[in-house]
Every structure is written in C-alpha cells, then in structure tokens.
Amino acid sequence: MRPIDLRSDTVTQPSTEMRAAMASAEVGDDVLERDSTLARLEDRVAGLLGLEATLWVPSGCMGNLIALMLHLKRGDRFLAPAQAHVLGSELGTGAWLAGGMPEALAWEGGPGRPTPAQVTKAAGAPGPYYTLRTTLLCLENTHNFAGGAVTPLAEHRALVAAAKAAKLAVHLDGARLWHAAAALDLPPSALAEGVDTVQVCLSKGLGAPMGSLLGGSRAHIAEARRIRKMLGGGVRQGGVVGAAGLVALDYLPRIAEDHTKIRRLAEGLRRFGLPAPVPDTNILLVPVPDVAAALVALETAGVRALPVGPAIRFIAHRDLTTADIEEALCRIEPLVPVLRGA
C-alpha cells in the first residue's frame, strides 16, 4: 500500500523541474565570494521579506542559532513563546552555543503567542549591574506546536512594539512565515515588520531539499556570514541547492492550497466524531487518548503522522493531492474507535 505521508511538509521530493535547475545551476565559490545563484536567491528573499539582506544557511536550526548568537551575550536571557522550536527542538543550542538563558512565555495572547504585557513584564526594568539581563524576544509565526497557529499582523506589531520599548532585539522564527502570510493574505514582508532578524525555510512546504534564509540588516548579515562559516555552514558551489530554492519560491502563490487540503482532512475527521479543530494553515493537531496506539493503527493503514504531546500531528504539503486526503480519510474511518480510545 502506498503510504500517505502527513508527518511533515519536509517530506516532499524535489520536482523534476527542481532537479533540472540544480543540474544546470551556474555556480561559484560561496566561501571565497558570493555564488551567483545563491546571491540571486538571497536577493529575491530579501525582497520578499522587505529586508536589506539575507544569508542562505543549510537549515532552519542553523538560521535560528546564528540569530541567537548575533543577539545574545553569554548569560543573557531570551524570551520565546512556550513550545517554540528554539526552546525545545533545537537541542538546547540557544543555551549551549549561543549562551542564552531561555524563558518560555505562556500563550496568554492566543495559540502560540504571549501578550505584549507578558513581554514587558518578563523583560523587566534595567537593574543594577548584578541583575540578569534580558535582551531578546524570539517569535514564531506560524507556531508549529500550536498547530500551525498564525500570529495576526496587529498582534505581531504589538509584540514587536513591547519588545522594542523594553530594548529587546526581536528574532522571528518564520520557518513557515509563508503560510502565515498566505493565511492572512499579506505579503511576507508585512509579518517581518520591525524585527531585527528573521529565518524562513525553503524545505517546509515549498519543496526544496534543504535551505533556509536568515534576513536582517546588511551589518547583521555580514556578521552572520562569519558565524555561518564558524559553524561549518559555509558552502562552496552552493548554487546547486540555491537553484532548488529559486524553484521552490515559485510555489508561494499556491501555498494556500495546502491549507485547503488539511482543512478538508479536519472536516472529515470531525464528521467521524474526532475533536479536530479548524486549522489556521497546513498543520492539524488532533488530540487522542492514546497517542502510541493511534500512531500504530494509522501506520498500519498506510497513513503516516507524528506525535505532538497528547495529539497526532498531520501536515499537508505540495506532494499530496486532494485525492490523497480523501484516500487518507477512507483509511482512517475504520480506525476511529482506536483514535477515540474506545
């Protein structure tokens, strides 16, 4: 049976067009100078984000880590929404390599986000020399473990304003910023407004085999280039993967199709009596009483998903068709008693 892979939007295969672009990419040596294809990609994404410059990095984790290393001095505290990727899913590198003290902020502002008042309170007032310094707010839009939750523009602005008033730098983990922008019908640049740095992924939903861009001021990106080299992320003929990234960006106008697919899955699951919410974007979290049993049943039926806390996570992506979603629902229907813990 052909598995229907809803584990992540990173499971996509490079398209034929992407492979052809990779094979014929014009390349240079991006450590000695800028590889021309990577440079085109970096400039195009800087334009999409409304920022002075971006830097290609192999992964979202490296993009976030470089940002934290740019903004934090050893022992500085940084704030992030609870269950942010930078807090729990990057192997502690924010502390280990960037030297930061993480502080999770509860989602009092809505799914995946704190309120501006929480930011102000957590930042505190500057104290005497012996007090802990808080210097950075990390946002995440969409918030993966809140089920792809979108932070709307007004809230984004209010959070950035609260951080700036408290003299915090702001980094935005925008691994799926594209999805947030599509859901709000805004350009991605609107949701990067006011931030010092932002990380966006080409490998989540857009179909590239690898690659993220870290965006910010020219000065931040020049320093980021040094840190990337230090972390072993300097690439030589990077245009080979840069070309894949350029093709991946062409999917941006279609990304909301993946939101429609996952909404259809959610609707079907609700019809089966399962507590599936209406997802904001392409991620659906369905709480189940026994996650392990549910995953085994799904896998046996050829539907692949992942656990997130007490829920099963399903993610739609460009390699799945609407017919695949209907087929997934047919395969899930007989498993409903297991998913309901009956």
Ligand SMILES: Cc1ncc(COP(=O)(O)O)c(C=O)c1O
């Ligand atoms: C919100 C978020 N940030 C960062 C990352 C890290 O990206 P990568 O897997 O490319 O390191 C992920 C990965 O899923 C993510 O969901």
